[in-house]
Structure formats: C-alpha cells, structure tokens
Amino acid sequence: MRRILVVLGILSFLALLFLNILPERSSERTPLEQLRLRYGTVRKPSVDHGKFEVLNGPFSKPQDVTKTCVSCHTERHHEVMQSSHWNWDRIEYIEGRGIRKVGKKNILNNYCIGISGNEQACNRCHIGYGYGDESFDFKNPYNVDCLACHDRSNLYMKAGAGMPDPSVDLTEVAKTVGKPTRANCGTCHFFGGGGNNVKHGDLEVALLEPSRDLDIHMAVDGVNMECTACHTAEQHQMLGKLYSVSSMNRDRVSCESCHGELPHADGVLNKHTLKVACQTCHIPIYAKEHPTKLQWDWSTAGTLQNGQPYSIKNDTLGVETYQTTKGSFIWGKNVKPEYVWFNGTASHYLIGDTFDPTETLRVNELHGSYSDPDSKIIPVKIHRSRQIYDTQYKYLIQPKTVSRQPGDSAYWRQFDWQLASAAGMKEVGLPYSGNYGFAGTEMYWPINHMVAPAKEALSCVECHTRSESRVASLTDFYLPGRDRNIWVERTGVSLLVLTLIGAGLHGVARLASPRKRRQAIK
C-alpha cells in the first residue's frame, strides 16, 4: 500500500513536470499571417483621374490646379489647412512652458538651425505655393499644393518657396493624382537636413525599394507597405509626429495598433513590452544603406581656399566631412541607436530661451524614467552639434544662411557670422549683442523605421550583459545580467572562497593524519 502511494506521488510529480513542457496548440492563423494577408492585398483605386475632362488643363499657374481639385473635392482644402503640413506649427502643451504654438515655423534645430530668413530654400518642402517669407497668406486655400502629396507621375518637383519647378507640366501631373506613395512622402521626409538621410537616419531613399533586411514592412519582396499604411489620415490629419517639433503624447503611430500589446509567443519577451518599446529590440541598427549625420560642428565653417568655399569628401562613405558653408561633420552608417526613457512628452528650446553655455543644451529633451509607468525605453539617434549662440545674451542665434540676392548678409554667400547673425536675429525680432560663440547642443530623434526581420531582433545579451550593455547609460533601475549589488557579491564570494579553503585544508589534514584503529581510542 505504502509503495503504491510513493509511486503514485512520484508519478504525479513527473506528470506535472511533463505538462509544463507540453507545446501549446497553434491556432489556425497567427496574428502575423493575418496582418500579411490584410496589408499584402493592394486595393485598386476606384477613380482614374486621367479620365476627368476638367483636368485636361491647360493650367497657367499651380493655384489653378488646386481650384480644379476643390471643384469636386469641395471641402478638402479646409481640412489640409488645419494640418501641420500646412501650418508648420501646432498648438502644443509643453511642460513648464504652458500652451505654445510650435512647429517648423519657429522651432530651432541643430542642423541648419531654422527657417526664419531662409524660407526661400527651406520652404520648398511646404505644401503650399509661395511661402517665401513671413508675408505668406495661410488663409488662401488656392495656395494649397495638392500635387506635392498626390502626384503619382514622379514628374512633379517643387522649387524655391514651394512653387513648382518651371520644368513641370502641370496638366500631365494633375491627371495622375491618387493616394500618396512613398515617393511623395520621401521627396521631403527623406531629405530633411539638406540631403538623403541626413536628419532622421531611418528615413531615406533606400526605402523606395527596400529589401526585407532594410525594412520588413516596406520591403518590395515582402508586404510592400506604403507610408500611409501606418501613417493613416482622417480628414488630412496624419497619424505620426516628430518630437523635434512637437511635445505632447498624441497622434502617434504605434506598433501595438497592429501587433497588439503582447505580440510574442514567449511570455518572457512579452513581459518586456511594459518597459521596452518594440523599436528597441526590432531596430538593432539604422542608417543601413546610406550614412546619416551624427555630429555637426558649425564653428569650423567659413574657411576659404584661394578665396573660394570648398568641401572635403569622405571617399569610403561618399559624403562630405567638411563644407565651408556648414562646418565639419561626422557621419555614421549601420549605427547602433542610443537609448532613452520616453513617455511621449518632450520639452523644447524655444527661440529666445537663455541657457548655460558651459553645459550641453538639449534642444528637444525627451521625458521619461524607469519609475514613470508611462515610460518605455526607445532607441534614438542623438545628433550632437556645436552651433552659434549669443555669448552676451546667452541664447541661440538664428543666423541668416540662405541668400536671395547678393549682399543680403546670408552666411552661405558671405561667410560672415556677424552679418548673418544680425540679419537672422532681426528676422526673429530679438536683439543681437554682436558677440557670438559656439555651444554644444543635442537633439533626440526617435528611431521608428527600418524595422528588421524578427530573426535580426536584439538577442538578450545585447542589454543583459555586464560590459557594453546597449542600455548602459540607463542607470535608474536594476537590470539582471547587467547589474550587481556590490555588497551581495563581496559577501557571497568571500563566503564561498572561505568555504572552499576550509574544506580543502580540512581534507588535506585528514589525508595527512595517521589512520588509527578505533580501538586505540578506548
């Protein structure tokens, strides 16, 4: 009887063990397969704009195209005029600063610094016609450029102040309009900072026809998703935002909206989703095809060769490491991101803010910490710059860089910081003391694109390791495998070492001691 009980006990224990390792049943179709089906199917447009007679033109000016568009799409231009694509600013609540209107219009960055006084060049990417200076009429609906986003001919090009390039045949372009493709978005968003992949590091021309390794979502040999698959729009209000110009946790594109909160089959990986953003593991490197700018030193700009501006090219990366106009750069290709805690809110350096030039200025500080339940670890590109500031007033200077005519003080023509600073600060309505220097600044660019295939995702030891953990800079929490309690280690190791020594000595002594018969002890 007793024997049976013992055997039963052991058997039931083993059964429990066995049940623990049985495979879970797989469902009919995994969520991922469902997504592939849904996004892999291309919907044919139900309208061919080439068949509309109103679009036969001819159009003498681009505003006439817009008039024609709104003759059918009667309310669309009002929607567009509510969007940040048009306004270049948004009403944002910034912690500690209150409610502000911020955007490309008035926020400084640490690349080409800002648009004020430089609208002629910068604003070729504005979705309007003729935004060449502050006098631009934001209320005129016919200035809305529908073609920038809806041309599907790939022949449309914008030039100074956002006007179409003179070479463009507006009629030909207008007849091709439809849903925006990645070429429409990429024309501007791939070239931020004045060149391919300069600003973002994860947005570049290679995404027009990427492989699966470059971007699993946009891969031409994969699901082949357009930008608009994730950056959906309701009445021309896009999802997705850039924290260089916005502050609030809203209108964000999230991986979870498709993949859910618990996308892994493995529970241990799912636990991570509470504190780690998907991008952190699934975008192990960025700038995989073309390099991105990591550092920009404006202070070296302005040296001339034989009285002429010049540039130095890095032959391995095929990019310029020095330009008289801009200074020196450090570029990176296949870059490992840096990591920060982020809860979706950011602060901003607003024009005219004073700062301590002995410390690095965070132009757009991302907020977050381990103890904040809304924060997750995200990958970022940190762009480090030395840029011009007023040494007396202790604020950043908006220099005039782009020239419209000779002698207008633009730095890129005259290479004189005094003139450029005076002209630029006059443009933004702030005094310039006449004394300038260069201050270290940092900008944070969340990395969201170039998601790698699942097998490329970070392995555990990229973070859970004592040396060179990817998250080594995030020290406000205990990470198993990376962190140790020094007192526990000291206590534990001494305990173990002493025991080993003790047992060893004891054993040696036993072996050395004469073996006496037990009887002898009587």
Next chain:
Amino acid sequence: MKREYVYPAFERFWHWMQAALIVLLGVTGFEIHGSLHFFGFRQAVEIHNTAAIAFLALICFAIFWHLTTDAWKQYIPTTANIRAQLDFYIFGIFRGAPHPAKRTVISKLNPLQKLVYAGLKVLVIPIMVTSGLIYMFYRYPQKYEVISLNISGLSVVAAMHTLGAYILVTFFVMHIYLTTTGKSPTANLKAMLTGYEEFSEEGSGVLEKSNGVNKPEMVQR
C-alpha cells in the same frame, strides 16, 4: 555489521530531485547573473523558469511528506551534543575517533545537520522562493496586457535572490565535502542512494536523545 533502512524511497527521491534542481537553478541562475556562460542567456532563463516551477512542485510534495510522516520533527534544532559534533569535525576526525552521533531511524540527523537543514528550510529556501516568485510575477502577461506588481524595481529582490544563491552554493560545497566524512568516503553517499546505512554492532558513539519521535513502521526487506 547490521543494515538499517534509514532513508525511505520518497525521501531519497526528494533529496536527489532537489539536488538536481538546485544545481540546475544555480548554474542557470548564475548565468543570468552574468557570472558564467554555459547555456546561453535565453536558454538559461527558460531552463531557470521551468526548473523553478518544478522545484515549487517538489516543495509542495516535500511539505506534505514532512507533515504526514512527522519527519519535520527530525529537524528541530537542538544544542545538545553540538559541541561534540564540532569537536569531532575539528579534532576527532583526525584521530580516527568515532562519529559522536549515531544515525538511527529515530534520529537520522546529527545536531549540526539539524541546525543547518532547519536554517535552509525556514530561512534560505523561503527567501529564495519568495524573491523568486516576485521575480517571476512582478510583471505578468495576462491576455491583453502585462500586469505589474507595485514594487519600485528589482534591486532589493535581486539582492535577496543572489545572496540566497551564494549561501546555497556555499552549502552545496560544504555538503559535498562532509559526505566524505562517513565511515568510508562514500558510505554516506551509498546510504542516500540505497536507503540503507551500515552500522558496526559496537557503536560507541554518543546516543542521540530521542526527540520523542515514534519510530515509524519499517518495511523490512
């Protein structure tokens, strides 16, 4: 010579299962800790978690066994003869002196064993189980979201768990060494494998005071 059945089947099963699990937990745990590299981190985590669940199940069985067989009484620490036991390890063992505590069915454990095993049972293992459970469940994926315990972080939990692990490793080393201090270096090991202890008739050790444990019925083979 006479053979005495001192370790019943379940006790032996429990002992060796526990030994295997603790070794496995130790190796994988210290790999997660970053002290050694054997399985690979991810594999180590998976093995550690599975072994932990198995260990918890084993503990449930062991507790049941302790209670139903009155075996728990074996572990009540006593100060009696602890000096004699220490004396034996420090001096007597080198002179070939006999073991001061005679292992019987009534009292299988010498005073030092009682003290150490009781310490493990009421202190170290509970600390490991508690900190381990918090480790395991401080974030727990439910169907649609990850539930999180309201603790500020892992630093305290991890410190406890690691300290307990070091104590267990230390115990493990000592325990292995002391198995060799029986009548022959492998006598104790054999006893734990077969269940039978061999006694010489003229046991001259100090007889343990009985703890009032009723001698369990023995199945004599």
